[in-house]
Structure formats: C-alpha cells, structure tokens
Amino acid sequence: MDSLDDYQIPYGLMAEFDTPADVLHAAEKVHAAGYTRWDTHTPFPIHGMDDAMGLKNSQVGWFTFIGGLCGFFGGMLMIWYMNSYDYGLPVGGKPNFSPFSSFPVAYEMTILLGAFGSLGGMLFLNRLPRLHHPLLKNLRFAEATHDKFYVVIEADDPKYEEEETRELLKKTGSRHIELVNE
Amino acid sequence: MADHSAPSSVTIAPPPAELEREPLVANQRSIGWLSDTVANVIEDKTPRWWWIAITISGLTSLWLPLGLIYLISTGVGVWGLNHPVAWGWAIVNFVWWIGIGHAGTLISAILFLLRQKWRTSINRAAEAMTIFAVMCAGIFPGIHVGRVWFDWWLFPIPNAHSIWPQFRSPLLWDVFAVSTYFTVSVLFWYMGLIPDLATMRDRFRKVAGKVAAPAARLRNKVAQIFYGLFSLGWTGSNRHWRNYEKAYLLLAGLSTPLVLSVHSIVSFDFAVSQLPGWHTTIFPPYFVAGAVFSGFAMVMTLMIPLRALYRGMDEIVTTRHLELMCKVTLTTGSIVGYAYGMEFFIAYYSGNPYELYAFKNRAFGDYYWSYWLMVSCNVVSPHLFWFKWCRTTPWFIWIVTIFVNIGMWMERFVIVVTSLHNDYMPGNWGYYSPTWVDVCTYIGTMGFFMTLFLLFCRFLPLIAIAEVKGVTPFADPHHPLGGAKQ
Numbered sequence: 001m002d003s004l005d006d007y008q009i010p011y012g013l014m015a016e017f018d019t020p021a022d023v024l025h026a027a028e029k030v031h032a033a034g035y036t037r038w039d040t041h042t043p044f045p046i047h048g049m050d051d052a053m054g055l056k057n058s059q060v061g062w063f064t065f066i067g068g069l070c071g072f073f074g075g076m077l078m079i080w081y082m083n084s085y086d087y088g089l090p091v092g093g094k095p096n097f098s099p100f101s102s103f104p105v106a107y108e109m110t111i112l113l114g115a116f117g118s119l120g121g122m123l124f125l126n127r128l129p130r131l132h133h134p135l136l137k138n139l140r141f142a143e144a145t146h147d148k149f150y151v152v153i154e155a156d157d158p159k160y161e162e163e164e165t166r167e168l169l170k171k172t173g174s175r176h177i178e179l180v181n182e
Numbered sequence: 183m184a185d186h187s188a189p190s191s192v193t194i195a196p197p198p199a200e201l202e203r204e205p206l207v208a209n210q211r212s213i214g215w216l217s218d219t220v221a222n223v224i225e226d227k228t229p230r231w232w233w234i235a236i237t238i239s240g241l242t243s244l245w246l247p248l249g250l251i252y253l254i255s256t257g258v259g260v261w262g263l264n265h266p267v268a269w270g271w272a273i274v275n276f277v278w279w280i281g282i283g284h285a286g287t288l289i290s291a292i293l294f295l296l297r298q299k300w301r302t303s304i305n306r307a308a309e310a311m312t313i314f315a316v317m318c319a320g321i322f323p324g325i326h327v328g329r330v331w332f333d334w335w336l337f338p339i340p341n342a343h344s345i346w347p348q349f350r351s352p353l354l355w356d357v358f359a360v361s362t363y364f365t366v367s368v369l370f371w372y373m374g375l376i377p378d379l380a381t382m383r384d385r386f387r388k389v390a391g392k393v394a395a396p397a398a399r400l401r402n403k404v405a406q407i408f409y410g411l412f413s414l415g416w417t418g419s420n421r422h423w424r425n426y427e428k429a430y431l432l433l434a435g436l437s438t439p440l441v442l443s444v445h446s447i448v449s450f451d452f453a454v455s456q457l458p459g460w461h462t463t464i465f466p467p468y469f470v471a472g473a474v475f476s477g478f479a480m481v482m483t484l485m486i487p488l489r490a491l492y493r494g495m496d497e498i499v500t501t502r503h504l505e506l507m508c509k510v511t512l513t514t515g516s517i518v519g520y521a522y523g524m525e526f527f528i529a530y531y532s533g534n535p536y537e538l539y540a541f542k543n544r545a546f547g548d549y550y551w552s553y554w555l556m557v558s559c560n561v562v563s564p565h566l567f568w569f570k571w572c573r574t575t576p577w578f579i580w581i582v583t584i585f586v587n588i589g590m591w592m593e594r595f596v597i598v599v600t601s602l603h604n605d606y607m608p609g610n611w612g613y614y615s616p617t618w619v620d621v622c623t624y625i626g627t628m629g630f631f632m633t634l635f636l637l638f639c640r641f642l643p644l645i646a647i648a649e650v651k652g653v654t655p656f657a658d659p660h661h662p663l664g665g666a667k668q
Contacts, residue, residue: 018665019656019659019664019665020656020658020659020664020665021659021660021664021665021666022665024659027420039419039421040419041417041419042418042420042423043213043377043381043418043648043651044213044377044423044648044649044652044657045420045423045424045426045652046659047658047660048659049420049423050420053420053421055420055421055424057428058424058425058429059425060425060428064429064432064436078338082338082340082346083346083350086340086344086346087340089345089346091348091350094350098350101349101350102349104352104358104359104443104447104450105349105354105355105358107439107443108355108359108440108443108447109362111362111366111436111439111443112365112366114432114436115365115366115369115433115436115437116369118429118432118433118436119372119373119429119433121425121429122373122425122426122428122429123414125425126419126421126422126425128414128415128416128422129414129415130415131415132415133415133417135417136387136415136417139387139388142385142387144384144417145217145380145381145383145384145416145418145648146213146214146217146384146385147212147213147214147217
C-alpha cells in the first residue's frame with residue numbers, strides 16, 4: 001500500500017485483435033456467454049457487428065422525426081403568426097397566410113430541425129461529448145482509431161470475474177489482453 | 183506501425199474478367215497505411231508550395247474587404263448597377279458560388295444513398311468546398327441590399343415599426359434555404375469529421391512521450407487539446423457506431439431534398455418574377471443540374487493538384503475516381519445543354535413575342551459574346567469526356583474544368599444581365615458593365631475561398647479516413663484480407 005496504483009479501480013478487460021473477422025467472431029462468443037456491459041472498438045463500423053453483439057436498431061430516427069415535425073409546423077405557425085396574426089401584411093390582394101407560399105420556408109425548417117435532431121440525437125444516445133474515458137488513458141488503445149480492433153468487457157458487468165473473463169477472451173483468439181483501470 | 187502489405191499466406195482468387203474492377207484504393211493498401219498517409223499531411227512539415235499558395239490567396243483575399251469597405255462607405259453607386267440592370271455581378275457571383283457548393287452535398291448525400299462507394303475518397307474535401315463556397319455566396323446578398331445596416335430585416339424579427347418580413351417573397355425563401363443549407367452542410371461535415379479527429383487525437387497522444395523539443399511539445403499539446411475537444415471523446419465503440427451510422431444515413435436523407443431545394447429556390451428568385459427570360463418553369467431542374475455541373479468541375483479543379491502534391495494521395499483518389507467524376511460532369515453538362523436548347527424551343531413555341539425576343543437578344547444582341555462563351559464552355563467542352571483519354575488524363579481534365587467554371591459563371595451572367603438590359607420598352611434599354619469594385623470584390627472572394635481551403639488541407643484530415651477504410655477489402659470480415667478463414 002505504498003503506490004497510488006494499489007488504489008486503482010479496474011474499468012475492464014481489453015482484448016486486442018488484428019482483423020475485423022477476428023473481432024466479429026470474438027463478439028459473437030462474448031455475446032453468447034451472456035455479458036451485457038461490454039463493447040467492441042473499431043476504426044470503422046464493421047458490417048454485421050450489430051447482429052454479433054445482439055444490438056437492436058438505433059433510435060436516432062425518432063429524434064430526426066420529432067425535429068422535422070417541429071420544423072414544419074413551427075415554420076408554418078411562425079409565418080401565420082408574423083404575416084397574418086400579429087401584423088397582417090396585405091400584398092397584391094393575396095391572402096395574408098397561405099400554406100402554399102409558406103411551404104418553401106416550412107420545408108427548409110423541417111430539414112434544419114431534422115438535421116439538428118439527427119446529430120443531437122446521435123450525441124445524446126451515445127452520451128457524448130465526454131471529456132474523459134478510462135480507455136483513452138491507455139496508450140495501446142490509441143490503435144483503436146488506427147488499425148487494431150478491441151473487445152472491452154467492463155468490470156461492473158454482473159458476469160464479470162477477472163480470471164474467467166480473461167479466459168474467455170483468450171479463447172476468442174486475442175493475443176493481447178490487458179486490465180484497464182478507471 | 184502495421185505491416186503495409188497483404189500477408190503472403192492470403193491468396194485471392196481473381197474475379198471473372200467481366201466483373202474485374204479497379205479497386206477504390208490502389209495497390210492493396212492496408213487500413214494502417216490509409217491513416218498514416220492522410221495524417222502525415224497534417225503531421226509533416228508544412229510544404230513550401232503551401233506557404234507560397236497561402237501567401238498568394240491571402241493577399242488576394244484582402245481585395246474583399248477593400249471592395250466591401252469602399253462600397254459600404256461610399257454607396258451602391260460604385261457598382262456598375264443602374265437602371266435597367268439592377269442585378270449584376272453580385273447576384274451572378276452569389277448564384278455561381280452557391281452552385282459550386284452543390285457538388286459537395288451531391289457527393290456526400292446523394293451518392294451515399296445510391297451506395298456509390300467511390301465517394302468516400304472525395305467527400306471530405308468536397309464538403310469543405312461546399313461550406314467555403316456557401317460562405318462566399320452569402321456575402322453577396324448581404325451587401326446587395328444596399329444599406330447593409332438593414333441586413334437584419336432579412337431575419338424573422340420585427341423592425342422598428344413592428345412589421346415582420348414578408349414571407350411571400352422568394353427572396354425571403356432564399357434566406358431560409360441558404361442559411362439552412364449552410365447549417366446542415368456544417369453539421370454533416372462535422373459529424374463525418376468526428377472519427378477522423380479522434381484518429382488525429384490518438385496519433386498525437388501516441389507520440390507525446392517521444393517529443394523532446396519544447397516547441398514540438400507545445401505543438402503536440404495544442405494538437406491533442408484541439409483534436410481531443412472536437413472529437414468529443416470518440417472511442418470507436420460499436421454501440422456508438424450504430425447510432426452514428428443511422429444519424430449519417432438520416433442526414434444524407436435530409437441533405438438530398440435540401441440540395442435539390444436550395445438551387446430550386448435560388449431559381450425561384452428569377453422564375454417567380456414576370457420578366458421574359460426569367461419567368462420559365464424549366465428553371466428549378468436546370469439550375470440544379472447546372473449547379474452540380476459547376477460543382478463537380480470545381481471539385482476536380484481542387485483535387486487534381488492535391489493528389490499530385492501530397493504523397494500517396496493519388497492512390498486514394500485514383501484515375502478511376504477522376505473518370506467517374508468526369509462522367510457526372512458529362513451527364514449534368516448534357517442536361518444543361520438540353521436546357522439551353524429547350525429554352526429556345528419554348529420561347530418560339532409559346533408564341534410570346536417578348537419571350538422570343540429575350541432569347542434572340544441573348545444569342546445575337548449586345549451581349550452575344552457572353553452567350554457564345556457560355557455555349558462553347560458548357561455545351562461543347564464537357565463532350566470531350568466521351569473520349570476515354572480525356573477522362574483519364576489529369577492535366578487535361580483540369581483544363582476542361584476551368585472552362586466549365588468560366589462557362590457556368592457566364593451562364594448566370596447571361597441569365598441575369600441579358601434578361602434585364604432590354605425589357606419591354608426600348609426607352610428603358612441600357613448596357614451594363616461592371617466597375618473595378620465589382621471585379622475586386624469577386625476576386626477577393628476567390629482568395630477568401632482558397633485561403634479557407636488551404637487551411638482546411640493543412641489542419642484537418644482531407645480524406646475521410648474512417649470511411650475509406652470501410653470500403654477496402656481489409657474492412658470486410660467476409661473477405662480473406664479482412665481475416666475470414668479461407
């Protein structure tokens with residue numbers, strides 16, 4: 001008990017792989033073993049990984065949809081309020097509000113708020129931005145955005161037992177397994 | 183560093199000859215090579231050509247504040263605008279710049295929805311081009327209003343008399359279209375950058391301990407903070423990629439109707455008026471095709487020098503990519519040529535003498551030179567791309583793209599000026615010429631655009647690293663190179 005390292009809390013076990021096929025098969029095995037708090041980290045999205053990890057369809061679409069809906073009706077409402085309700089502007093005998101002449105602006109607003117919904121929804125669902133992550137302290141993990149592939153099983157997974165989990169990761173064919181601390 | 187060649191144990195059966203395709207990344211380069219090559223542009227010493235280029239473009243961009251300050255301090259009379267030509271170079275430049283932007287969105291959104299994987303090599307630079315072009319475009323309507331201190335009347339806020347903007351005007355639709363276009367382009371571009379900024383963050387993090395010199399240490403620290411903050415803590419997690427890919431698809435799906443609507447609405451500025459030569463229903467599709475045509479030309483004008491100047495870049499942006507872009511240019515150029523012909527036919531077929539006069543006047547009136555310059559650049563030059571040699575020789579493509587850029591500028595000049603200068607009453611007729619202030623402002627925006635683009639090349643990954651990795655065979659878990667069992 002003389003070094004700070006003795007007080008470190010483990011974050012999880014990190015296993016490194018060289019090819020997308022290896023990490024995909026490893027993910028299938030980890031999923032089959034019943035782990036829930038784990039993830040794969042790859043330089044690019046791997047085709048078939050969502051199925052291998054047992055993940056369902058992403059929910060981002062709802063944010064886009066609600067954003068788009070707000071944009072369209074918000075746009076229409078804004079024009080009606082400004083040109084017809086608050087201060088009527090009669091021009092050329094045309095109605096003060098018409099959905100047809102308001103359409104281009106409402107259409108652009110649909111896209112604008114839909115786009116904010118997509119990006120914002122993605123960040124919200126991913127709990128980003130975050131300024132700190134235990135994995136980002138690990139120097140070896142820097143290859144996750146370069147050309148290596150990782151499976152990380154978190155220590156607070158209910159099935160996590162350091163020896164057992166390490167054994168499982170070894171069986172998946174990883175040549176480098178490392179304990180990462182918080 | 184990773185091994186850059188395919189393992190010798192891997193043998194790949196060649197596909198049948200008729201299915202043989204040139205790979206998207208030449209020479210079977212590995213995914214590690216891709217991030218090294220793209221990141222080296224940022225990490226290596228600044229090349230001398232870059233300093234020369236940014237000096238020239240920086241000095242040129244100073245013409246912009248010169249033109250603007252003189253205009254604002256003196257008044258719109260310093261431009262060549264007068265009765266009857268009240269829309270001149272400012273509007274021509276606005277439409278030209280915004281049209282150039284369209285190729286970036288076409289590449290990033292429409293080609294993505296169409297599963298054109300070759301887009302990954304060029305989409306980052308093309309999207310950057312979009313953003314910078316729209317910034318240049320946005321300057322012109324802002325100063326064209328004359329009294330720039332009333333620019334805020336364009337926004338949906340009440341003026342001093344509590345009157346709101348008039349939403350039945352296409353000019354106001356344009357404000358919403360262009361500002362939405364700019365915002366969504368920035369969001370899309372930034373989202374694509376997140377994984378690549380994380381790559382840059384990790385690269386600077388990896389070498390941080392090995393850097394000794396104080397200046398280099400400071401540079402490394404600044405780079406880590408900059409790329410680290412903007413990559414938002416990205417770890418390449420698959421739970422994140424899942425939402426990311428969905429959001430990317432949705433943004434592509436939103437940008438597609440957006441890009442088609444933006445130039446349609448720009449064309450409404452003309453088409454909704456009553457003026458012969460402007461009041462035509464063909465304008466929206468014709469403007470969109472023209473925009474993509476000029477935009478692709480500009481993408482190639484920028485990419486051809488870059489792939490020659492940066493080592494390894496010609497293996498990512500291959501001759502096949504250039505050839506495909508030439509084919510898009512040929513297609514959209516043909517649509518534009520068809521539209522020119524159809525405009526004349528409809529002018530004749532409508533039986534409207536004013537309409538017919540406007541078009542005869544375009545080709546044979548005072549501005550005949552601009553019309554025939556436009557036709558030779560836009561209708562003739564893209565048809566060189568029917569020949570394979572013309573599509574695959576970079577220096578030749580580059581020359582053609584310059585002609586297309588000039589031709590599309592002339593097209594907007596023809597539309598704006600020739601329609602206005604001779605209208606219904608001969609007593610109203612006039613001849614418009616720009617002044618030095620018009621020219622100075624326009625050249626200034628070119629300098630501004632090039633300066634931004636050069637800064638982008640220097641400090642941000644100019645190829646979408648993660649996306650290009652994803653289209654190589656090394657990324658396919660069912661391909662032998664991706665580690666699949668033979």
